[in-house]
């Protein structure tokens with residue numbers, strides 16, 4: 001069987017060099033193992049994603065030299081797949097509707113932490129909607145907005161064993177999920193966690209190469225895969241690109257976007273060479289240091 005991986009950006013802004021690094025890691029891995037590379041646009045969050053960014057991402061990835069199998073999957077066009085997963089979890093009794101507002105949750109947390117003998121202050125969901133009767137759930141669902149939460153205790157029992165996963169180097173990690181996470185938001189019907197595991201399975205992804213910022217999410221993904229009976233991919237988490245101050249590169253820093261580098265006349269082959277050698281280095285470019293980047297990457301080969 002052919003290995004398969006994917007690059008799965010969210011179109012909430014333009015791609016920056018950190019995203020380019022991640023995309024190139026996926027591509028390098030795919031080339032090394034003769035694997036197929038897919039592109040998925042993770043755009044279920046209609047409050048933050050924009051189609052202009054999706055178009056720009058595809059254009060910038062082409063400029064970067066990434067190639068992927070035809071047929072980009074846009075999550076927003078496959079909502080019924082995620083709805084089906086919600087339905088399955090609901091049938092299993094591991095998710096429940098949560099009607100709480102942020103304010104109510106905060107008030108409850110404050111109340112609990114000021115009670116005599118209160119333990120450590122927590123920011124986790126205190127579980128007010130966890131044990132509502134079916135009738136109450138049903139009645140309130142008719143006229144109140146709600147999120148779907150995973151009942152973590154039930155989920156762990158149903159999953160049947162400790163949830164763990166091995167990374168590419170064979171190291172074993174145990175999931176550490178300590179509260180009822182949201183699986184479908186009030187404003188967006190599905191969470192990233194749910195959509196990503198459904199898509200990875202539907203697209204037969206065997207290996208997931210992504211940044212370390214998502215490492216903590218992997219335990220949640222393994223749990224959902226177990227509950228939904230989905231196969232387990234291999235997870236490889238790469239380091240994140242930081243600037244010289246040790247700060248992670250972010251989309252809000254416009255100077256590091258591929259669009260900006262391209263418009264400045266940066267040579268894409270030099271950029272690729274530079275990023276392929278980033279294991280131990282940091283990005284030397286700070287907002288406004290245009291001369292530095294042009295000196296390094298701006299000359300043609």
Ligand code: GLU
Nearest residue numbers: 008009010042196210214
């Ligand atoms: N869409 C996610 C992001 O842009 C990546 C998801 C993943 O690779 O699992 O951060």
